[in-house]
Amino acid sequence: MQKNHKSIGLFGYHSIQYFTRELEKTIQWHKEKFGFVEIAKSSPEWEKKNGMRSVVLNGSGRLGWIFTEPIEKASSAGRYLNMHPDGVAFLNFKVKNLKNTAEFLVDRKAAFLYDIETHKSNNDGVWKEVAIATAIDDVGFRFIEENSYEQFAPGFIWTNKDAKDNLNPLGLDLGIDHVTCNARSMHSITEFYRHCLGFEQYWGIEFHTTHHTTEHSTGSGLESIVMWDKESGIKFATNQPLSPYFNNSQIEIYIEDNHGSGIQHIAIGTKNIIHAVSQIKERKAVFLEASDKYYQQLPDRMNTMNLKKINEPMDVIQKNNILLDGANGKYLLQIFMKEQSIQFDNKNYGPFFYEIIQREGDDSFGEGNFKALFDSIEKQQVADQRQEMRDRIDSLS
Ligand SMILES: [Fe+2]
Structure with a gap:
């Protein structure tokens, strides 16, 4: 196993996850003010398992905005919102090679929220992710390696896949x-x-x-x-x-x-x-x-x-x-x-x-x-x- 990687291997943002008490009003605001379009939502199984409900909007520059509200108080959104007002709780980054990124983070004593999770989709697509705690109180960072995974993310279903690559109508396109x-x-x-x-x-x-x-x-x-x-x-x-x-x-x-x-x-x-x-x-x-x-x-x-x-x-x-x-x-x-x-x-x-x-x-x-x-x-x-x-x-x- 090769360690001592020179860099963390980031190459951009995958998505932003925003925790909110009022999912409908919050997504409506982002659709109305920024021209964001709904592209996916959480599946009933994911909602039951995680005690949360999410909607994904296609924002700018192929960036996903995941808005999540708690169903259960003990869910991660519920616990966050018990402490804080609505806000950005996770930054999700794209990485070239998740194994290398995880090894880089282990070497540097990052605090992992969970171990590497691997998901496969029916089309042989692969999704790997890991998350760490940060020094910014309850904000977490997630690292994602994705190869042809057929949904927006594991546990999500497309509601409007055609709009996933749409450019923003207001020109908010540079991410x-x-x-x-x-x-x-x-x-x-x-x-x-x-x-x-x-x-x-x-x-x-x-x-x-x-x-x-x-x-x-x-x-x-x-x-x-x-x-x-x-x-x-x-x-x-x-x-x-x-x-x-x-x-x-x-x-x-x-x-x-x-x-x-x-x-x-x-x-x-x-x-x-x-x-x-x-x-x-x-x-x-x-x-x-x-x-x-x-x-x-x-x-x-x-x-x-x-x-x-x-x-x-x-x-x-x-x-x-x-x-x-x-x-x-x-x-x-x-x-x-x-x-x-x-x-x-x-x-x-x-x-x-x-x-x-x-x-x-x-x-x-x-x-x-x-x-x-x-x-x-x-x-x-x-x-x-x-x-x-x-x-x-x-x-x-
Ligand atoms: Fe600024």
């Missing part, structure tokens, strides 16, 4: 650009990526936002490190709060809302962010809004970035609240949606949110936009806290 986690102390997570997965540091940043309440001196900071797997290009960012005002940090508020560390956002790539965002806005999903000041300062920032022009009309960028960052003629356009709890006006839907990103040669993470974004998120959190306070006062009177 997952990056996944970002929040933790009170990020180093256990970044070291887990390094030690167990063999990832390397790609990028790092720290900053503090301005004060924006008059009642208290606040403003908050964050530290962020991006780790990547050089071979596949898969990138994970991790944030932690930065002192002073540690407790005011939106990262700390996320951790309180999520009841622990977890996946804060997933960035979906597109070739045409204006098309995607204007469509999603028409479908009444809500985005963070950058201030007018952000766009007033943009020409000066572009000079500093040595970015003479972009292909997209600036007035349309501003109208859609899209953010711009870049350097030396290369740029990226990005926008952040509001948290799912705000999209649904229900705390149970949690603090997870989506980012949409279009890259025009720039490989960074929008460093220049982080501060603008944080100011926006914190303004929303301050507004929420004020509303909560008003509600509490109303309920007392």
Whole structure:
């Protein structure tokens, strides 16, 4: 048995598994806002065995989004949701050779949730998978080797197989650009990526936002490190709060809302962010809004970035609240949606949110936009806290 493999052998995402209390409403939201299409669902046998029910939507770039609700409280979705609001519970990766990946993980002392499972389909297709615990509280990573397996996954049945390779109607076709986690102390997570997965540091940043309440001196900071797997290009960012005002940090508020560390956002790539965002806005999903000041300062920032022009009309960028960052003629356009709890006006839907990103040669993470974004998120959190306070006062009177 050959050991000491040089890399973990990832080559992309297979799917994202999202645990939810309300399967119907959650899949409806993703169909309606993102144009995702249902392609498969769990079989009655799988549901009985696992105490959960799942529906798979074809998202973007042949990526499956598995939405799962518990039937039994003791199921893995039931146990997760007993601890946390709705959110992403598993990242499922495609690997070239599962045996090699499992040996790599054993060598690096990863904690296995279960041993290698092998399934065969009637057409001689083969599916092998294994899963590990991570340093991100209750989030797990699954590794999948699949060769001509005839269903979406073992225990699933196609409901609309023809749509499995469909391109996304909104142009959300470039798959997952990056996944970002929040933790009170990020180093256990970044070291887990390094030690167990063999990832390397790609990028790092720290900053503090301005004060924006008059009642208290606040403003908050964050530290962020991006780790990547050089071979596949898969990138994970991790944030932690930065002192002073540690407790005011939106990262700390996320951790309180999520009841622990977890996946804060997933960035979906597109070739045409204006098309995607204007469509999603028409479908009444809500985005963070950058201030007018952000766009007033943009020409000066572009000079500093040595970015003479972009292909997209600036007035349309501003109208859609899209953010711009870049350097030396290369740029990226990005926008952040509001948290799912705000999209649904229900705390149970949690603090997870989506980012949409279009890259025009720039490989960074929008460093220049982080501060603008944080100011926006914190303004929303301050507004929420004020509303909560008003509600509490109303309920007392
Ligand atoms: Fe991001």
